[in-house]
Amino acid sequence: MFEKVLIANRGEIAVRILRACGELGLGTVAICSQADKNALHVQLADRSVCVGPAPSAKSYLNMDAILSACKITGADAVHPGVGFLSENAEFAERCEEQGICFIGPKAEVIRKMGDKANAKRAAAAAGVPTIPGSPGVVREQKEAEVCAQSMGYPVLIKACAGGGGRGIRQVDCVGQLPEALAVTREEALRFFGCGDVYLEKKLLHPRHVEVQILADSFGNVVYLGERDCSLQRRHQKVLEECPSPSTALTDEVRRKMGEAAVRVARQVGYTGVGTVEFLLDHDGSFYFMEMNTRIQVEHPITELVWGVDLVEWQIRVDRGERLTFGQSDLLARGHAIECRINAETPEKNFAPSVGTLTNLRLPGGSGIRLDTAVYEGYSIPPYYDNLLVKLIAHAPTREQAAAKMRQAIREFSVSGVDTNAAFQMRLLQSEAFQSARYDICTLESEESIAALV
Template sequence: MFNKILIANRGEIAVRIIRAARELGVGTVAIYSTADRDALHVHLADEAICVGPARSTESYLNMNNILSAAVATGAQAIHPGFGFLSENSKFARLCEEMNIKFIGPSAKVMDMMGDKINARAEMIKAGVPVTPGSEGEVHTTDEAVKIAEEIGYPIMLKASAGGGGKGIRKVNNVEELVPAFEAAQAEAQAAFGNGAMFIERMIFPARHIEVQILGDNQGNVIHLGERDCSLQRNNQKVLEESPSVAIGHTLRQEITAAAVKAAQHVSYENAGTIEFLLDESSGKFYFMEMNTRVQVEHPVTEFVSGVDIVKEQIRVANGNELSVKQEDVTFSGHAIECRINAENPKFNFAPSPGKITNLFLPSGGVGLRVDSAMYSGYSIPPYYDSMIAKVIVHGENRFEALMKMQRALLEFDVEGVITNVDFQLELISDPHVVAGDYDTSFLGNVFLPEYQKED
């Protein structure tokens, strides 16, 4: 096993990785920006090293500084977490060149699956269903108009190199297409340095279903079931649960088998997620994309499967076989995760950085977990993502999980900054959500208009 790994991230995921490594007996190195000098992950790691100023481009995205920190501290591997450099194939390749193990898939696989156009082509080869769409990159509005006419409206415009909801637009007709294409392309160029787009027919409304997979370097690939991530705002997930109430036994077998087939086709190693859109009216599902990293919502899968995904990542990167085979994986109960952000839902979800003057995190009872890097007296910097905690619950059934989440959110108390805790409490208590009657249109078209009226 590795003696020491460096965590190229911050916040709750850095804390999560440090804890997993410590339980494996592996030493840890935290990196931090000048704005994160007092962050929890800095205090918890065995060693910590500053890699630059507050701006992400000069610190958490600074490949040279991060690699230098790994060399200086003798770290044998780097865990990128999610976001930042986690899906950057150049960084993974540099790690390989410097004989530092990147805890994730190979740079080759990241290139193959990180680019949505390449991923789409590979899934067609693998026999995984994909939505009708463009066969290559789309660079001009004239091309976009022609392709949209061929596949039919409504369509989705997506950045080829995209992620995190950037460079995505829904288009209902030709009048909307040109301005939407230009805006999405500009956003993609600014976010990823790549303005290439692709187009696919929009499956809407739909369920956003993703399947957690794990692979090792001995060719073993398994799935850990599915998550329902349909509750989204502006293509950003708000709440996730596992299993999905929209999927029966037969469809579950089909969609998880397709995910395993997809991962096997590209000889995938480490943790990854295959994302699908499910058309509930027809029962058909379509490949959307692959995330070549650990997901924010991985704890719900850990609760229902009993498998520690982060520990498996470290073991696999070390060259070990997966600790479980598919036949060993059993699923129990129901899990739900709510993302807690320092933001003001009543003011268009504006970020709310500042000093936490008092903090009480919910606890007590079986099946409750809070992943956070917050503590009383900590100042949330304005430079990074607004997520400050994840509340995850597990119950014997969905009703018990819902009640446990309501109880946990009622106990969650943070002073000094505005959070979305009350928003999440209303969402988890909404009759449609309680009934499992929602899709990707629900939050934006049904819940938010009513929620915003209340003020």
């Protein structure tokens, strides 16, 4: 029963966690780099500790400094948020060794599901269909050639420890394999500290659908519908909606997908919030892709549709509480859409935009939620993720939610940096979105992006 939580993250997710802790009556500690001393999460926390210079490796990824901050402040729990150390089994273990509660699943679960090849084996053991691929890590080029030939091209080379759209290369023929293997291994080692890769058959034009699960330590596991995250650019999510449009997902497939996600969670002894991600084919077949052992950036749309505070329950579960509801108690209400408004310049290949925010105008009104950590006069540092605001719209129907989102984008305005707001507006107005007949390839080509920029 911890009483003080150190939030080992920054930006809007740190603010979101701080608010949940405050509502539960828990003390809060913020950490920051030297570049983030004026950040909103630092201002809102009960106490803050600077853990290092601007680069993430020397601050937000500095385990020694973060654990020292826990000792200095008396924090008896750590919430890792998203990114950084949120799916780092070593950090979870080190917290446990020092008597600090890591708010998330156990280290062994993070380790098992963080390795994509191991995660596929766990899903298969739970009776969940998986995408055809190599049985494990591919170590030799010849092994990769044989595996790719048996599946048929195109194939994907994927980092076993990958995430966030990094560590993925498509290979269309055998001649591309050597370079793709080398590049993917190098990127995997650079970003995830592990150069292991595996092969997977590339499905043509599937949808990316992820199921939200919540589990306590008493064996209770529920799923809270799904989110459609198919609108992606370079494997990075641009716009998400909950539930998936009816043109893509029938109620029967939705139920089967939710039950499959619960089986995966039970198979590995999962506790807390997590997301089981699937690729959905045109015929309604779905395949396990991976599991994210943390809260997701796009969790607000699930919260609005299902009426459950996921961050609060993530904390309550790790305080030893039992879920107060079962699957039959959960009822979806309406439709929600999230647009990520980033500081970037779409006309320059979405290059990050850095500057001081002036003339900031944020939207509001019924059914509009904003998750953000920016304010008038805030300077965007060049070292981290360039997310400015998560705009979320909730309404009884998909069409009404989209109309609310378009109005919210019209109201949003800021000077000092470029943003992708106009790009998001054109995406909402596109035939692909309005007809809901999009997939993970919709924003893949330069031509499709150019039409929206």
